[in-house]
Amino acid sequence: MSTIGEVIKCKAAVAWEPNKPVVIEEIEVAPPQENEVRIKIVATSVCHSDLYHLFEYMHPEGFPTVLGHEAAGIVESVGPGVTEFQPGDKVIPVFLGQCRECRFCKSPKTNQCELAWTRVSDVILASVESRFTCKGKKVLQFMGTSTFSEYTVVHQSAVTKIDPAAPLEKVCILGCGLCTGYGAAVNVAKVEPGSTCAVFGLGAVGLAAVMGCKDAGATRIIAVDINSEKAEKAKVFGATEFVNPKDHNKPINQVLVEMTNGGVDYSLECVGKVEVMRSALESCIKAWGISVIVGWTDVYNVTVKPLSLLCGRTWKGCMFGGFKSKDGVAQMVKAYLEKKLMVDEFITHNMTLDQINDAIGLMKDCKCIRTVITLSPQ
Numbered sequence: 507m508s509t510i511g512e513v514i515k516c517k518a519a520v521a522w523e524p525n526k527p528v529v530i531e532e533i534e535v536a537p538p539q540e541n542e543v544r545i546k547i548v549a550t551s552v553c554h555s556d557l558y559h560l561f562e563y564m565h566p567e568g569f570p571t572v573l574g575h576e577a578a579g580i581v582e583s584v585g586p587g588v589t590e591f592q593p594g595d596k597v598i599p600v601f602l603g604q605c606r607e608c609r610f611c612k613s614p615k616t617n618q619c620e621l622a623w624t625r626v627s628d629v630i631l632a633s634v635e636s637r638f639t640c641k642g643k644k645v646l647q648f649m650g651t652s653t654f655s656e657y658t659v660v661h662q663s664a665v666t667k668i669d670p671a672a673p674l675e676k677v678c679i680l681g682c683g684l685c686t687g688y689g690a691a692v693n694v695a696k697v698e699p700g701s702t703c704a705v706f707g708l709g710a711v712g713l714a715a716v717m718g719c720k721d722a723g724a725t726r727i728i729a730v731d732i733n734s735e736k737a738e739k740a741k742v743f744g745a746t747e748f749v750n751p752k753d754h755n756k757p758i759n760q761v762l763v764e765m766t767n768g769g770v771d772y773s774l775e776c777v778g779k780v781e782v783m784r785s786a787l788e789s790c791i792k793a794w795g796i797s798v799i800v801g802w803t804d805v806y807n808v809t810v811k812p813l814s815l816l817c818g819r820t821w822k823g824c825m826f827g828g829f830k831s832k833d834g835v836a837q838m839v840k841a842y843l844e845k846k847l848m849v850d851e852f853i854t855h856n857m858t859l860d861q862i863n864d865a866i867g868l869m870k871d872c873k874c875i876r877t878v879i880t881l882s883p884q
């Protein structure tokens with residue numbers, strides 16, 4: 507029976523308030539409006555940014571919400587004005603849109619999109635408008651995506667059509683973490699062949715950054731994490747060494763500077779802690795070292811001595827690995843299908859939506875890389 511034009515009732519994991527388990531509820535998903543696409547989510551995974559909103563940022567106005575922004579699905583229906591998609595298309599939603607028309611989208615210098623930022627408020631990390639209701643209340647759509655739901659509605663500028671041959675329960679993780687880390691190394695740090703790199707934090711984002719450094723031709727890739735269980739996995743993606751800051755009685759930046767005769771050429775912070783951002787910067791060699799902030803936090807400020815930059819280091823940050831999101835996702839899916847990119851190796855657990863709190867717990871306890879939640883088997 508066609509659901510086009512109807513309100514769909516389906517299951518979703520609602521985060522009613524910060525710092526509490528999410529609750530599986532029946533929600534109503536309104537039909538897509540102008541320039542919107544309604545998607546049946548097939549598979550979604552948990553990224554640390556979901557946990558950040560729930561346990562770290564905890565902005566009360568950002569609730570109730572449906573978290574989730576790393577997913578793949580099938581278009582169920584489209585709203586007026588949508589010409590790029592049709593029901594049945596395989597797609598990946600993206601938290602950072604690419605409208606292709608604003609001055610940022612038209613510039614090769616950035617992957618930011620002005621339209622995306624007018625749609626998603628950086629305080630509540632959602633649009634003020636939502637197509638979701640539950641028990642008579644409006645429920646926000648986290649990052650404009652809300653993929654911990656059987657159905658969601660996304661603006662067409664934040665959806666990528668992908669090759670129909672792509673297995674959705676694998677490529678869902680290209681919706682955030684993998685592109686973010688890989689692109690940070692390749693597009694933003696612009697790692698050069700023969701260089702030395704350090705990657706701080708070995709979740710999916712950091713491991714993808716390790717893989718990006720390797721593909722860019724780095725010869726020394728030092729993986730840094732406070733959890734030594736991550737060492738083996740880092741080697742799979744190309745790390746040549748592993749360092750646990752807890753094994754040293756001096757600051758980690760000093761350890762790295764000593765290991766590399768003055769500092770690494772490139773460092774990538776994939777943790778989201780301000781003290782690690784500073785260590786990553788100070789691990790870089792004076793004169794030409796480049797450090798990229800990838801980890802996400804809006805709670806604390808980061809301070810550095812101006813001399814750390816005056817001596818010639820460059821400090822950058824990026825969202826979504828600097829990829830223009832729609833183009834980047836399609837390109838990464840293609841690379842995976844051509845067996846040029848590891849994806850399956852990041853998936854350590856598979857679960858169902860009913861187990862979403864277990865999946866969140868695994869990430870909180872640092873016991874997974876990516877858990878894929880299958881909502882609707884293909």
Ligand SMILES: NC(=O)c1ccc[n+]([C@@H]2O[C@H](COP(=O)([O-])OP(=O)(O)OC[C@H]3O[C@@H](n4cnc5c(N)ncnc54)[C@H](O)[C@@H]3O)[C@@H](O)[C@H]2O)c1
Nearest residue numbers: 554555707708709710711731732777778800801802825826
């Ligand atoms: N910039 C973006 O567009 C973007 C996109 C996605 C995720 N993120 C952010 O990237 C970060 C990583 O995400 P993830 O999903 O890989 O998270 P994750 O929780 O799976 O991984 C984080 C890793 O950092 C390690 N860690 C914690 N403290 C550390 C320290 N002091 N030194 C070294 N390692 C430490 C943990 O042991 C863990 O292995 C998060 O902050 C997330 O919000 C940013």
Ligand SMILES: [Zn+2]
Nearest residue numbers: 605608611619
């Ligand atoms: Zn734009």
Ligand SMILES: [Zn+2]
Nearest residue numbers: 553555682683
């Ligand atoms: Zn993410």
